Amino acid sequence: MSNDIIRIPPYYYIHVQDRNANITRLVQGPLNFSKLDHEIIVTGKSPVPYIFLKPYHYCQINDPVVRDGDKKLVLEKHGQVKVKIGESEYRIHQDYPEPFPLFPGESLVKTDSIPVVPRGQSIKLEAVRDFTDEDGKKRMSGDQWIMYGPILYIPRVEVQVLQISSPYVIGANQAIKVKAKRQTKDYKNRAREAGEEWLIRERGPYVCGIDEEYCHFVHGQIIDQKSAILLKANQPFEDVYGKLRKAGEQWLVTNQDASVHIVDIHETFVETRYRIILRDDEFCYILNPVDDKGQNQLGKKILKTGPQSFFVQPGEEIAGGIQNVYILGEDEALLVRAEETHTEAEGKVRNAVDRWMIYGPCRYIPPVEVYIIEKRKSIPLDTNEGIYVRDNRNGSIRSVCGRTYMLQEHEELWPMPLDTTVEELLGFTGKKRDKTRLITYKCPFNSAVQVYDYKRKKSRVILGPDLVKLEPDEQFTVNYLSGGKPKKPGVIKTLHIGLGPDFFSDIFQVESSDHAILSLQLSYNWQFQFNREDMDSLVKIFNVKDFVGDACSAIASKVRGEVAGTNFEQFHKLSTRKIRQAIFGLDKEGKIQDKFEFLNNNLLITNVDIQKVEPVDAKTKQSLQKLVTLAIEITTKMQEAEAKKLADQNEQEAKARLQKRKIEDEALAEKERRELYNLQAECESIRTTGQAKAEAKALSLQLEIEGKAQVQIAELKAKARRILEHAKLRYEKEVALLDLDRTTRLKQLEIRKAETLGEIDSNKFKQYVECLGRDTLVELAKAGPELQAEILNSLGLKGYMIMDANNPINLFQSANGIMNTLPVNLPK
Template structure:
């Protein structure tokens, strides 16, 4: 069989090739080092020799379709000597001797390092197919079923398996002090304390430190501890029946509180809910409170419908179900002029002084000061009463709650009895308004209304020259009070409100008042009249009036509710009748006489009266005045205005002509004065102009002379300054050169001094070093001599010659000559040469021995 050079393949060590035998169709592997000669019926499947797979320590690789081996690790072959393969399977190979890939095997990935799992870390693993794992103790077997999950916890190195899939890395969580980790079970599992947990069950891990959650444990979150103090507690609610951390069995829906007496910090369990934080209630010695539905210490349950009185000094927390009634209250401290009105809610026995009194529901009684009072549970405080101090002009309305009778108490300090109360007297809105205005006017506070206490006796200050009528509805009587006086209403009395006409012309119900002014006073009214020749006129009349008081029947003053309206109507009708019978010219000339005669009339002597009396209410008109008469008809008014305007126009034109003539005369005089002044000013201007020209010429000459002198002086000073500058510059340059030379010289001297000092120090250091080395050597030699001793040194010195003498005597030599032909004979080294010393071996020229 012939061969060619191309069929020879040199395979290096740790390399391999795949060779296909075309006769048998079997592929074999050839491993180096060798020189492979390919036969004609063979085919090399690899273009070049492939390197073997080298897996470094702590690395692994994955082989697909691995070969089948027996228990001894030998390769199994089929009947055709083809290696058997596990098709569709994979194999993980760890660090080993370099190995080739058999035909059919595939390297899925290059060798990768093994995964190192640190402390407090783990790998979450999942079983892909059933297999049996040998436990770490190598004594027990762990059976894993497909779908199982478990953790590989560190620290350690994880060696992967084909049957296991790494799902994720798990890192331990750190549980701090006063903190707990809340977990939830995904499936049925056993926690690290060996407790079986059902799906979706939650629990807490309270141990501080690192915690690695199990494979079926899910982290819900962290639960912070509740810090309990003397002032703060917490209200808890059981979500389901369980046993709390104190070992007490709790039922679902049960509520309780924890305080500093139970623990300093508390982590709520998953089966309980923190409803709210509770602030402690502190009562001083002067405080008390009423607790509704208190908890019975014996049964631990709320006594519904009951109340409990608690008073200081104490600090407590409200238990679940307990509530404060009206909050924390202070002890009722009653002074000498104070009292409490009490009412009974439940029957109980009360002690008053030394007597025992049975109180029934609805009873009213009072506790008078001075004293401290805390009401029992069966008692409610209706109100706190204080003795009412009343001046002689002050009073209150008091109503008896049993009889309903109302009375007024005036001018004394009064304490209400248990069956009495202050009664608000109702007043009409108009009376309230009038009283408010009166009170505001009394305190001199304009535009502000004074709030009136309806239970106080209504008072009204009757002004001077005024009267007020008060009607008692119970007695059916009226009384009139004249001012100045203070009116105080009894409970059944009311004011008579006057509604008078006002404005110009008079309007009804314009003025509301409680007091009737008696006068004398005046009023003004505007009426329209018509003369006999049908001229309509507007008259503005003013009346002086006053009241005549009948002391026997003073109520006659209030017989007419609107005396101003009645007066104006009566006088207006009389004036209209009188004017209607007179012509316009006659009325225009005798208007005052006609109106006074119409109003006052004439006596039997034919003379005009001077007053008009209204018998109904005693109103007297003492005078009437015509303030203005104006035509109502427009034509009459126009004709009057024309005549007035004509007179005004004539007067105006006369004044305009006089003013015009005077203005023209003054204008001519002013023009003459202006022309004369203009001529004088022009002459003065010419004189000033000539002086200006002369001064300008003088200033020009002075300016030119001064400029020439200044320029000459400037040039001279400039030359002088330049020369001085050059001199100063030369001096400064000389000084600078001198300074530089001096500085360089000083620098060179300093440098040389430093170098000398440095050399001296180095020399001193070398001398010191040599001296110390000599001292050390001397000490060393002295120590060696003292250590060896004189006898030992002597023996060492004699050992060499003695040994050489013994050697020569042992050889039996009497005479010997040793020489190399060029050097003198060295008898000292002869013995050394004979015994193979370091010196050169001498040549033997001759010797003789004697027997």
């Protein structure tokens, strides 16, 4: 026998196995257990506590023991407790309110609270094996069902808890979308096919059924007076408003239908449309309008004018957007075209493609049969302004200027084409030109401009100063003139030609008979001969395109011919005559003529200026320069001698005038100096006298001021001393009064304090007496003597008195002394 003793407290247990019989038994406390040699403790060294189930809690036991109908344990033939191998059992607090142990073979899986399903929630269950529930309903393995709160669910071994679901709270303007997982019936007992979706619109909590699957929340769209929502049907169905909708049909839900719309399962939200508001001055065209039956009239177009508001129905379009009513002023008009044949309100028939004008002032809204081509405005034109107008009926083009003009329905502005060179000469380089405006050019004074009419094939010439107005069939004649020295063709581009008199210069070379090459620089005076009244003579001016180059070439040719027959020395002496003779020629009397005329353009050379004649050859040029230099030196020396003589004469005359002027200035200076000295002496006298007077007066004032100041100081000191003495007296008086007042108040406070304390003591004693009472005071007075008498009686002393010579007879004090000497525990 083993001496191991195991102390098992109350509510503890152990499992002991008999190794001889291989039987395990339960040993419960409280007791001291002595283990035999053939026994072992299965549960470990320390005892195991009982299982305590709290209220509304449960535990799961695997391999539970077998009990009979009376809940008694069933034993095997060997005495071992039978267990249900592989089974589980739920034990709840209601069935096991007291703690209990586990029998051999049992094992605790978990302990948990009993699931509570509140109101509005649900618990989803699934059968893991076939069984029959408390209501007698048979459940097959795999069946699922839902139980709704409020309930306290007691777990079962045959049932598995899948989830506890909270309800979906449907608020205002909300719904939830639900989908059927299999064929079922909804909460309204409507049959639903697998995969079918529908909406739950009722406000409040909603718990999905076992065959229902929550998809998502659907929020309603608020519809006000200014907006509507466009919906499209996915399949034929009846909407919430009781209307049948076909697949693909679109419709509007407005504020008249509902203030909030939740998009249904078979509906698709397309867009939000806003109410079209037309003011009094606005209108629009509606394409494909909807008739009374709700069908679109394809291809039709209607007009809507303000003031009004409407929604654009499905299939309708606003052509061109919202437009403003055309308000025409007196100088405005509309060019319109008939899109189809129609009759106007006035009864006039308009055929298709007819064009006409609507003139202001008026307010015009175009009907659907009329198309607005453009809005036109009267073009105000000054006297020198104009436009090019084209007639669309016959294609003719004309210019209108000098008046305000409104284009007719068959007219349009025509852009005038111009050559690039002409545009540059007119000053349009770098800026945009309005091609429909009349082209004008200011012809300068004493100039001429040629304009060619391509239609009539005729030219006209305008003399300046004048303003050239270019007609539609006319173009400017651009003149390309030679320029530079020597002349080069095409250097100058211009629209006008000067009429002269003017001049131009040229440089060219000639060769003498002795082969000396000379360079001549000549300047020619020229002018045109013409008759202002004769257009042919004016046009003749422009016969030669480059009259400058042509004239210079002709004159140079004549001069070369003349110089070729003369040697250098003779030409050098008579260069001016030879050149003028070559250019102007000789008359019948042998005199040089005074002009040279070009008959093809009436150009007249009136004079020639020989600016420079110099040899081209360097040696000839050097020799000529020496001769010229020598002649210049001789002339210069003669001029210098004459100038020197004239300068000496002028110098002597200037010296004499200077000496005379000097003497006169010295005499005048002496006179002015004498007057200065007199003035200085007079000023010094005045200054000395004034200073002495001022010093004396200032000293007198100083003494007077000092005396007055001493008197005032003495008076102020006396006054200050008097004020100080009065102040001291007032101070001492105030101090004495304050001390007296303070002493008086302190005495009064002490008297009041004594009176108050006396009243408090008397009231205190009076209150003590009133609290204790008269009888109580009498008893207190009697208590001392009576107690002493009792003490003496208890000692057996009668007529006993203790006294000495120093103490008088005092029975009370004697009794007190005796009482203090007695032991603590006196007999009662």
